Amino acid sequence: MLRALEIRDMLIIDRLELDFQPGLNVLTGETGAGKSILLDSLGFVLGWRGRAELVRSGADQGEVIAVFDLPAGHPAHAVLQDAGLPDGEELILRRVNTREGRKTAWVNDRRCSGEVLRNLSETLIELHGQHDDRGLLDPKGHRLLLDTFGAYPDLQGTTRAAWRDLAQNRKELAKAESALAEMRAEEEFLRHAVAELDQLDPQPGEDAELDSRRRQMQGAERIREDVSRALQVLSGDGAEGAMGDAMRWLDGAADKAEGALDGAIEALGRAFNELGDAVQGVETALQSLSFNPHELEETEERLFAIRGLARKHGVVPDELGVFAEDLRGRLAALDRGDADMAALRQSLSVAEATYDQAATHLSAARTEAAARLDKSVSDELAPLKMERAVFTTEIGPADPSPEGRDAVAFTVATNPGAPSGPLAKIASGGELSRFLLALKVSLHQSQSGITMIFDEIDRGVGGATADAVGRRLASLAAGAQVLVVTHSPQVAALGAHHWRVEKRVADNVTTSTVVPLDADERVDEIARMVAGDSITEEARGAARALLAATS
Template identity: 60%
Template sequence: MLHGLTIRDIVLIEALDLAFRPGLNVLTGETGAGKSILLDALGFALGGRGRGSLLREGAASGSVTAEFDLPEGHAAHGILAEAGLPGGDELILRRQIDSAGRSRAFVNDARCGAEVLRALADTLIEIHGQQDDRGLLDPRNHRSLLDLHAGAGPLVEETRAAWRAASAARRALAEARAAQESAAADADFLRHAVAELAEFDPQPGEDEALDIARRRMQAAERIREDVARAAEALGPAGAEGLMGDASRWLSGAADGAEGGLDEALDALERALTELGEAQQGVERALGNLDFRPEDLETTEERLFALRGLARKHRVLPDQLPDLAEALAARLEVIDGGAESLAKLERAVSEAEALYDTRAAALSALRAEAAGRLDREIVAELAPLKLDRARFATAISAAEPGPEGRDEVIFTVSTNPGTAPGPLNRIASGGELSRFLLALKVCLAARSGGLPMVFDEIDRGVGGATAAAVGRRLETLAQGGQVMVVTHSPQVAARGAHHWRIRKSVEGGQTRTAVEKLDEAERGTEIARMLSGETVTPEALAAARALIES
């Protein structure tokens, strides 16, 4: 529900605070008093186009704030969450504009774009002007309006799901066929390449391992002779023997030296230990340098073959194992293609059959609902002085899509003997308003309880017809909220809450003000609507009679 509208410095409004209530809220006033300004301001707060002319003359900036109750489960919660905006049980939309026409939008005091406001607006309120091009006049909306009347929501979702599944199955089949055709064109190459790679059996990291082994064996040829000489120089025929002899000679002389050789003997003992470790290291290195010449030849042949195979397939050597798997998979598509395609074709047939079933059920439900909707609307037209008009929901075949294969257009014939045609081409402005009202009354039970705003929906009618319009607006407002801008006393008399819009000139400036009327003021205003500027006792009595009726 819209429970608050605050306007600052917009057009002729300097400051205005409105608190709307459930039920039928009527706004009246003389022509030119500024009733349309309220709707323009509300539309601006809901993401409508901002322009500098909205700003009150002389003001640096203006703003409009709309406050809505947001019950749990409301669709707006999802939009807020997706946009990363704060939520809660109250939604405050505020939009500002400056003299250059630049606007800024806020949701619950968090900055946002106008597109978010527009998305929220679709879930918060319906605004119907004299040219309702968003709803009744737009044939693109007619199918969804019929589905709303039919209660087809669950079946529409099932049809969408079936369409998505059938589309996915067709894509999978098309991709498989394309893959098989591409693979089949290279079948001979694939068979040869797969066999060649399988026989060679390249391994991950093999190129680096072979290269290291090759360089190690090449280096061994160059250094082995020097390492062997070093081993001999350190061995018994070299340093080890000489140091051993020195140790024996010094040990024999140690008793006569009275401790003078002890440090030398200790140092020599340590040197012999270090020498032993050096010998072991050189011997291990010498062992590692041992290889057969044919091992180097074999390693080089494998390395060169690996790199040649990589160049042939235009990949890096380490990519050959993955290439082998990919080529084998393509070959498998060829070898097992017929069975795979048959399985995918069965999946397409099953998905399309399910879609056909869902779409046919949806078409049948729409056809039944169309007849019911036509009868209900025709019954509503007579009291609205459109008893000679005919309304028909035309359903024709359309290209299959997510929501079935039906095109829906609301058609009317306003005079006997004339061929029916699209609503927006046949009906006049006043007739359109009444057709709209009839449709809204018929859809009210399933409309989801959105607040509705009607701008002069009673234009061009009066007397009993205006009274019928008022009764239907009152019906729409039961359990919900309807706001109507009206010039009709019969409609105003049906209001649960009444605001008067008036224009005044103060200090050379024109201002628009809105005031909430009590019961006595309400009677006076309806009397003015009946009699004009001079309110007579008869007009007051007639106004009271309208209200009491």
């Protein structure tokens, strides 16, 4: 609910503070008094696009502050949370416009963008009038209005879920078809590469092993002769034989040496053992230096084959095995491609059938809701002296989407047998106002927590019709908040709260202000609306009669 509106230095408003109430709030005044300025200022603080020049002449900047009460569950809470803005039971919007045209906005004392204001405004205010292009006259919103009226969220949820599943199936099939097409384009390469890799069968670490063996064999001939000489010197008749002879000689002399040779014999024994280890090591090394003359050639051929294949495929040699597994996987996918495509197409077919069923049920629910809405609007049109008019909710085909496959449009015919068409094109000004009011009354049962503003929606009607308009506005205001800008005394008399918009001139400066009316002032204002500038006692009597009829 809009609780307060404060305007400073906007157009011809110097300073204005208004406190609004629940129920039907009525604003009246002479033509040109500034009623539209109030709506312009409210639209400004809500982020709506409007007049370019808003700052009052002579002022540096204009400012508008709007205060709203937000009950628990109000949709504005979600907008505030998504935007990371302070949230609570009170919402304060403030927007400033400088003389240079720079605009700055705050929400609950936190800077924000115009987009956030507009998102909030959609949950706070509805503006309806003869030139309403934000609400009921916009065909883009008719399906949502019908769905809200029909109240079948489970069917909508099922349809959205089926659409998501259908879209995912289509995406997976398209991805698989693209991948299969790519694999088929390189099928010859895949089969040749896999065969080549399978034939070579490179192993992890094999490149390093082959390289080491190759270098070892290349250097073997250069060192083999020296290693052989060393082995000859160490073993047999060489050092090993000499040490053996020495050991035998010392052992024979030890008994007569009175222990003098024991230490030498022990040391020589240790040396003899170490010499044996050395001989064994040299023999092993010499054996390793022995190779088949063709082994070097074979080693080099495999090493170069592995490295050549690695360069060909742009991988390091040790990754050839992983690369081969990847190619085998792609080749296997290619070989089972037709079977996979068949499974994916079957899954898509099931998803299409599921979506088709959900959309069909949703269409049936919309058709039933459309009939109820048409009857409800027709019932409302009769008291508005439009009993011969025909309101129709047309449901036609639309491209499938998460919201089903229905296009919804509200059409009217002002007389039976007359061609029907969009609201904005068929109805005249006064008729359009009454159509909008009848539609709004029918839709109101499904909306809550929003302030409705009707801008001269009663234009072109009078007498009993104007009274019927006022009573429907009062019905809308029951348990809610409605602001009405009106020239109709019948509508004004039904207001729970009444303000008069006045234009004043002082020192050649024109300003507009809004004053709340007490009971006597209200009689005079309604009398002025009845009789014009000259208020007579008869006009006052008529005003009292109108007020009495509404009490």
